[in-house]
Amino acid sequence: MKKVIIFYASYGxxxxxxxxxxxxxxxxxxxxxxxxxxxxMKYISIALDKVTTTAYKxxxxxxxxxxxxxxxxxxxxxxxxxxxxxxxVMAIKLLKLLQEKNPDFIISTHPFSSQMVSYLKRxxxxxxxxATIMTDYAPHEQWLIGEEQTNYFFVAHNGxxxxxxxxxxxxxxxxxTGIPLSGKFLDHYNREEIFQSFQxxxxxxxxxxxGGGEFGLGKxxxxxxxxxxxDASEAQIVAIAGKNEKMKANFEEIAMTCNxxxxxxxxxxxxxxPELMSISYLVVTKPGGxxxxxxLASGLPLILINPIxxxxxxxxxxxxxxxxxxxxxxxxxxxxxxxNFFQNPDAIKKMRINAKLHAKKNSTKDICETLLGKTxxxx
Numbered sequence: 001m002k003k004v005i006i007f008y009a010s011y012g013x014x015x016x017x018x019x020x021x022x023x024x025x026x027x028x029x030x031x032x033x034x035x036x037x038x039x040x041m042k043y044i045s046i047a048l049d050k051v052t053t054t055a056y057k058x059x060x061x062x063x064x065x066x067x068x069x070x071x072x073x074x075x076x077x078x079x080x081x082x083x084x085x086x087x088x089v090m091a092i093k094l095l096k097l098l099q100e101k102n103p104d105f106i107i108s109t110h111p112f113s114s115q116m117v118s119y120l121k122r123x124x125x126x127x128x129x130x131a132t133i134m135t136d137y138a139p140h141e142q143w144l145i146g147e148e149q150t151n152y153f154f155v156a157h158n159g160x161x162x163x164x165x166x167x168x169x170x171x172x173x174x175x176x177t178g179i180p181l182s183g184k185f186l187d188h189y190n191r192e193e194i195f196q197s198f199q200x201x202x203x204x205x206x207x208x209x210x211g212g213g214e215f216g217l218g219k220x221x222x223x224x225x226x227x228x229x230x231d232a233s234e235a236q237i238v239a240i241a242g243k244n245e246k247m248k249a250n251f252e253e254i255a256m257t258c259n260x261x262x263x264x265x266x267x268x269x270x271x272x273x274p275e276l277m278s279i280s281y282l283v284v285t286k287p288g289g290x291x292x293x294x295x296l297a298s299g300l301p302l303i304l305i306n307p308i309x310x311x312x313x314x315x316x317x318x319x320x321x322x323x324x325x326x327x328x329x330x331x332x333x334x335x336x337x338x339x340n341f342f343q344n345p346d347a348i349k350k351m352r353i354n355a356k357l358h359a360k361k362n363s364t365k366d367i368c369e370t371l372l373g374k375t376x377x378x379x
Contacts, residue, residue, distance in 0.1 A: 001032055001033070001034055002030075002032055002033045002034065002104040002105065002372075003033075003034050003036075003101060003102065003103045003104050003105075004026065004033055004034070004035045004036070004103060004104065004105045004106075004107065005035075005036050005038055005097075005098075005101060005103040005105075005106050005107070006019045006022055006023055006035060006036070006037050006038070006106075006107045006108075006109065007019075007038050007039075007040045007106065007107070007108045007109070007110065007113030007114075007116075007117070008037065008038075008039060008040070008108075008109045008110050008113070009039060009040055009041045009049075009110040009112050009113065010039055010041065010042070010049070010053050011052075011053060011110070012288065013288075013290060014135045014136075014179075014288055014289045014290040015109045015110045015135055016037075016039075016109075017180075017182070017290050018109040018133055018135050018179060018180040018290075019037050019107075019109045019180075020037070020182075021180040021181055021182050021183070021364045022035075022107060022109075022133070022180050022364060022367060022368065023035045023037055024182070024183065024364075025183065025364045025365060025368050026368055026372070028183075029368065030368070030372055033372060036101070038097065040090075040094060040108075040110065040112060040113040040116065041053070041112065043093075043094065043097060044090045044093045044094060045090075045093075087112055087115040087116050087119065087145075088115075088116075088119045090112075090116060091115075091116035091117070091119045091120050094113075094116050094117070094120070095120055095125055095126060098117075098120070098126045099126070103128055104128060104129075105128060105129050105131070105371060105372075106128055106129070106130045106131070107130075107131045107132075107133065107371070108130065108131070108132050108133065109133045109135055109180075110135075111132075111140070111142040111143045111145070112142075114130070114132045114143065114145075114146065114150065115142070115145045115146050117130050117146075117149070118130065118145070118146025118147075118148075118149040118150060119146060119149075121146075121149040122146065122148070122149050129151045129152070129371075130149060130150050130151055130152070131150070131151060131152035131153075131154065131367075131371055132150050132152070132153050132154070133154045133179075133180060133367065134153065134154065134155050134156065134160065134179075135179055135289045135290070136156070136289045136311045136312075136314065136315055137156045137157065137160070137289065137292070137314065137315045137318040137319065138160070138311065138314035138315065138317075138318060139155070139160050139163050139164060139167075140311065144164070144167060144169070147167075147169050150173070151173060152173055152175065152370065152371065153169065153173060153174045153175070154175050154177050154367050154370075155174060155175070155176050155177075156176070156178055156179050156289070156293075156360075157176055157178070157318075157358070158176045159318070160176065161174045161175075161176045175366070175367070175370055177360065177362075177363045177366040177367050177370070178293065178360025178362075178363030178366075179289055179290070179293040179360075179363060180363055180364045180367060181293055181294065181297050181360075181361065181363050181364055182274070182294075182364075183364070184274040185274045185277070185294055185297045185298060185361070186297075186361055187274065189274070189275050189278045189279075191278065191279050194272075194275050194276070194278065194279050195279060197272075197275075198238065198265055198276070199265070200236055200238075200265065200279070201236060201263075204234070204235060204236050204263070205233075205234070205235035205236065205280075205281045205282075206235060206236050206237075206238060206276075206279050206280045206281065207229065207233060207235045207236070207237050207238070207280065207281070207282045207283070207284060208238050208240065208273075208276055208277065208280045208282070208283045208284065208285075208300075209226060209229065209237055209238065209239040209240065209284045209285075210240050210242075210283070210284065210285040210286070210291060211225075211226060211239060211240070211241060211247060211251065211284075211305075218305075218306040219246075219247065219250070221305070221306060221330075221334075222247070222305070222306060223250055223251075223254060224334050225284070225305055225328065225334045225338075226239060226251065226254055227254055227258065227334075228334035228335045228337075228338045228339075229284060229334075229338055230254070230258045230259070230260065230263070230264060231258075231259070231335065231338075231339075232335070232338035232339045232341070232342050233338070233342050234342075235263075235281070235282070236263045236264070236265070237263060237264045237265070238265045238267065238276060238280075239251045239255070239264065239265070239266050239267070240267045240268075240269075240270060240273075241266065241267065241268055242268070242269050243268070243269050245268070248266060248267075248268050251266040252266045273294065274294075274298075277294065277295065277298040277300060278298065280298070280300055281300065281352070282300060282301055282302075282303065282348070283295040283300045283301075283302050283303070284302070284303040284305060285302065285303075285304065285305070286304065286305055286306045286307055286308070286312060287302075287304045287307050287312045287313075287315040287316040287319060287325070287327075288312060288315070289311075289315060292304075292315060292319060292325075293360075293363075295355070296324060296355050296358050296359045296360075297359045297360065297361050297363075298359075299352060299355050299356040299359060300352070300355055301324055301325065301326075301348060301351030301352050301354070301355050302319060302324060302325035302326070302351075302355075303325070303326050303328055303338075303341070304316045304319065304320070304325050304326070304327045304328065305328050307327075322354060322358060323350065323351060323354040324351055324354045324355045324358055325351070326341055326351070
């Protein structure tokens with residue numbers, strides 16, 4: 001029985017979701033592999049994890065410009081050195097876990113855990129293959145610290161692979177598989193049942209609007225965009241507020257007072273996103289790596305809103321450049337910008353084509369088979 005440890009960290013939901021997708025696939029397909037998920041920061045210190053994750057979320061929510069500066073300065077310079085030095089210190093605590101579990105393979109979906117394991121390997125304190133899975137559409141320098149000790153890099157697209165090669169990383173250990181994806185996005189759903197379940201009209205198009213999210217960024221801006229979306233499009237809108245109860249109440253108020261309330265559905269957190277994407281023709285969301293990957297895998301173009309400065313702005317730049325997304329910038333008036341967008345159906349159709357071309361539906365399978373070989377157990 002092989003032992004695999006997957007490290008993640010709770011700075012945004014994408015790192016955990018990627019880890020869960022890999023674990024689920026391995027559990028379903030490899031009878032001889034035991035997989036364990038570990039939050040590296042919580043393992044090292046619950047108190048430190050709470051302080052750092054709270055600081056990140058509060059900064060992203062209340063002072064995103066400040067997070068943008070931290071992100072930029074952690075590429076190179078003092079902040080980069082402080083981060084990598086801290087991870088070296090924390091790596092010693094992680095060593096205890098690795099010695100106890102003695103894994104045959106380590107997978108990391110966060111740069112902190114990649115740095116810690118790389119440091120231990122460099123110091124010859126522990127040694128086993130390390131795979132790093134990048135969960136955004138642009139490479140940050142923090143992912144690459146300790147790259148000499150990393151055996152595999154899995155990236156979102158070929159452009160990232162080229163960037164890593166230019167950085168000096170061997171092409172042989174870089175794989176442009178795409179970001180790991182839940183198997184639920186590969187399932188086939190009964191469209192009629194989904195329309196009935198959410199009381200939607202199958203004769204009308206559906207737009208998914210993600211506006212609550214983990215941080216509830218840009219409340220007034222988000223509400224203005226939702227109102228403009230209802231006015232500018234003829235589609236039904238499914239507005240998902242997540243666990244943000246205040247935003248859900250705001251969405252419901254807009255739905256009740258808009259000029260076509262019967263075309264708007266407001267949801268709290270739902271685990272039916274794969275089903276909803278299967279009946280949608282467009283997604284409105286902030287450009288986190290997870291939701292954008294799910295949308296592209298579903299062949300859906302994107303309207304991108306409220307990116308956090310740093311990684312999400314870089315995601316938005318890439319997705320817009322590739323012709324799969326329209327980035328609604330801060331300087332844009334939502335009413336005018338969305339009216340112009342929906343008045344050009346040919347452009348939306350082209351975005352749908354591009355989205356399908358960029359879909360990497362087999363990302364999770366490709367990562368697992370690269371690491372462990374062809375599947376050993378049927379689903």
